[in-house]
Amino acid sequence: MSTHTPHPDLPPPSSSVGVVGWLRGNLFSSPLNTGLTLFAAYLIFLTIPPLIEWAFLKADWTGQSREACTSGGACWVFVNVRFDQFMYGFYPETEYWRVNLAFGLIVALLIPLFIEHFRKKSLVVAFILFGYPVIAFYLFGGGIFGLVEVETAKWGGLMLTLILAIVGIVASLPIGIVLALGRRSDMPIVKSVCVVFIEFWRGVPLITVLFMASVMLPLFLPAGTHFDKLLRAMIGITLFQSAYMAEVIRGGLQAIPKGQYEAAEALGLSYWKSMGFIILPQALKLVIPGIVNTFIALFKDTTLVLIIGLFDLLGIVQLAFTDSNWLGYSIEGYVFAASVFWVFCFGMSRYSQALEKKLHTGHAR
């Protein structure tokens, strides 16, 4: 007796697999999509080849002066010649190692935090929060252990952008948590202080805060007292961002079901313990996208210090445009600044997504 052997499956029609299938499914599935695809392809054709030609094929890369730019494309010589200045501002060249060391140190300190089974993470975090700022402050500013003093007026470029952003991020998160908790507190004075603080700082634009710090404050201070301009900007940015951070975190706190609060109380946990062990870990996890969003906004907002005469990355690039030896290369400068900002913001965004995935423990659908 012959056994029935089913006929082997036929391969799917060639039009539904491989490249052709993908194209049909994704790009040409309907007349409308076909039209849109063709339109998009046309736009890409219009913009990308000239861009590549300008930025790479016809660009000039090496040289010392504008005479080196003869090919008609981008003049990266401009960025090349000024690269150190874009990175370090007016920081003395012989002291660059201090900046590199300080930023290298923070990267080295952050690495253990990414190692899954590293035990003493809390020690490292404590050091980053309390020990590192002191070390970094003296490395940047000098003035002790034979380090040459470098006044903050000489800090600039990417270095200044990163300092402002890191200080803002590190300081605004804890302040924001405290404010968010305060706003939801039952104690009337604490609550109203937090509400007033948050609403005040959210109600004014950052640009006014910076103006206030740089233009008005000196007039109120007694003559002769000079408050470092960078410090004023840092305080302004931190207070401003803390208010935003507080509202993001409050969103997380409100999303936690009431049962969690009650359960924590039923266990007999004190306020700080219930917040620290039950509520905040859940709330912060929920609002990671919001927090990172605020960080990215903060990072980009640092460019506003330009209006008070501090040269962050964008400021120093714009200053370079005004060197009469390099007039007319603003596009190259802006493209460079934009790419640096993009790399940092994209990095933050990817990190937050990775973090969300790692902490993904059941709420996502």
Next chain:
Amino acid sequence: MNNHLGKSCTYGKSDQILLSRYKQISKGEFATMNKLHVIATSVALAAAVSTTTYAGARVDAVKAKGFVQCGVSTGLPGFSSADDKGNWTGIDVDACRAVAAAVFGDANKVKFSPLTAKERFTALQSGEVDMLARNTTWTLTRDTSLGINFTSPNYYDGQGFLVSKDLGVKSALELDGASFCIQAGTTTELNLADYFRANKMSYTPITFDKSDETVKAFEAGRCDALTSDQSQLYALRIQLKNPGSAMVLPEVISKEPLGPVVAQGDDEWFNIVRWSLFAQLNAEELGVTSANIDKMKSNSKDPNIRRLIGLEGIKGKGLGLKDDWAYNVVKQVGNYSEMFERNVGMGSPLKISRGLNALWNAGGVQYAPPIR
């Protein structure tokens, strides 16, 4: 000059950079800033009035700290900018260096505070900077209401015209019916309207948001002429693909005297800042340069030169400085001509001709009282 907040005071040229930034900010914030500026000004006034300083306080403070803190712009070609080594250069920067040379005998004893147009007067009033050399136009309002004193213009600027050489025009009066590329929101527009009305000519304005766009439009031939402050026109001209194809017309239709400013209350300091520039102008007039001043010092018989160098006459007594104060200024910063040519003139990429800034005996208006 730009006047983007719609107020009666005018702002410095580097506002163009700022202006482009402000454009990105919402109107609501504009209003806030505007108000803030009003408050700032009134507080500044109060502060200026209430501050009681004895004469010479600023000079003493400067001498005690050992350097001059000088407010400059956050970047304006030829006036103050940083080269690729991070050194500040420009005609305004040299004004500060000249003062440092006069006071300390060392032009490098100066620290620069880059200031935006809004901050500049506060910085001066609050004593954050000792002097301001920040392409600041001398006007009656500023001179009388801000508690500040203008020393003497180190650069006479004014609105001018850039035209294509192909147009074959030699004077602005031949521009009847022409179209003009203008940056929006600046008093340039108003000056242009005044000038054409006064000369009974017609024109078509084409306005743009940013100076780059204005140049691009001019280059593309969308307008016959471009109008802006003359010092700007030269900087814009370099950005053309072929700078030789355009020329700046000789007419200047507005007055923009730019010069160093000090806070009121210390006339000694005012004198020092003012005479540092006068020393450079006198040196040019007498043919003394940084190169030949040493030779002049040892063998010149001309009493004018000997007084300038501090060998006879009043020397440094009147200013409370060392006898060789003017020698140091000229030796280290150069005379006015050297300073001008190096930063904005033929020795620089800007190639601005002396024009109004020539000495009084060479067709310009730069005139310094004699040192005697």
